[in-house]
Amino acid sequence: MRSALLIIDIQESFRQRPNWAAVSNPGIAATVAPLVADARERGDLVVWVLHAEPGTGNVFDPAAGHDFVRYQEGLEPRPGEPQLVKTSANAFTTTGLQQLLTTEGIRHLIVTGIQTELCCETTTRVAGDLGYDVTFVTEATATFPIAHRDERDLPFADILASPRTLSTADVIARTEYALAGRFATVATVKEVLAR
Template sequence: MKRALLVIDIQKDYFPGGKMELVGSEEASLRARELIDGFRKGGEELIHIQHIVQSPNAPFFGAGTPGAEIHPNVQPLPGERLLVKHHVNAFKDTPLQTWLREKGITDVVICGMMTSMCVDAATRAAADLGFNTHVAADACAAPDLRSGSEIIPGRTVHNAFLAALGSLVARVESTRDILSRRG
């Protein structure tokens, strides 16, 4: 087994005061930081992913805006890979799959934001591409969502997506459990 950590879209717009605040973003970013530190210490592959929306009417993550910046809790170090993406799925129109294959990666660990969108898309894509896929449940966050007149709490959205991913797509586990195994 050779692992890579994908840190997906932990950007300022998802935090308090941002344009798309998520439920539990601060806590999730701190768990993601633990994963990053563990992967760095173990010399394992680490890829930071940043979503940039190229439309001038971007609701969040607009190119060149402060909200699109990587959050300070998970800043890449000089020399670490940073992948900029323009779609929900981190594998779409990016070199991500090529990078992972070139490094001989068999297992992908995913953390980040939003559980219900970019984390879900990357997890499903990684599994479809044949990677053993893991999601750090406590290192992800989701927003409150509206369905008609009903507001679905972000914690419920997060748990529902993790339950779906964990049923057939990926192994959903805690940061602590992921870090207890070495790649």
């Protein structure tokens, strides 16, 4: 069965934010690169997704006078590999992803990217609801500590110091508990490469 490797939001925008200092996987591009090479070798579809927030002026705004809405160094699409730009948390709602997958006859997705519990998990849940078989490669995702709802406006250093902040390890564990056996099969990079 032909699969599609989704590379979600592994972009420079995230590296420009203060919370990058606390990211769970600063080498995510290097973690995902072997999956890209493997997918290409197998003839699987490699789908590149970027997140944009037009008109915001922030690091996700492609027209804000900087060049941050681009893939991180070490990851580069080849000619002919689909590139999508989304403006929602999941990779389906504001793109033609489902049409692309249908046209290509793909029913199995391998999910990688930033953020584990946000765009990656949300894409996985939507894919599961749409009937796709999904492999969620947790170690090929990255996330950040999450502030308690009452502390979201604190300075970043205070968020990190707060005992109410959810650690990246806790975020990752919660995501795996929520997805495994419900919306996806959770796998390691090694397991995906050995398939």
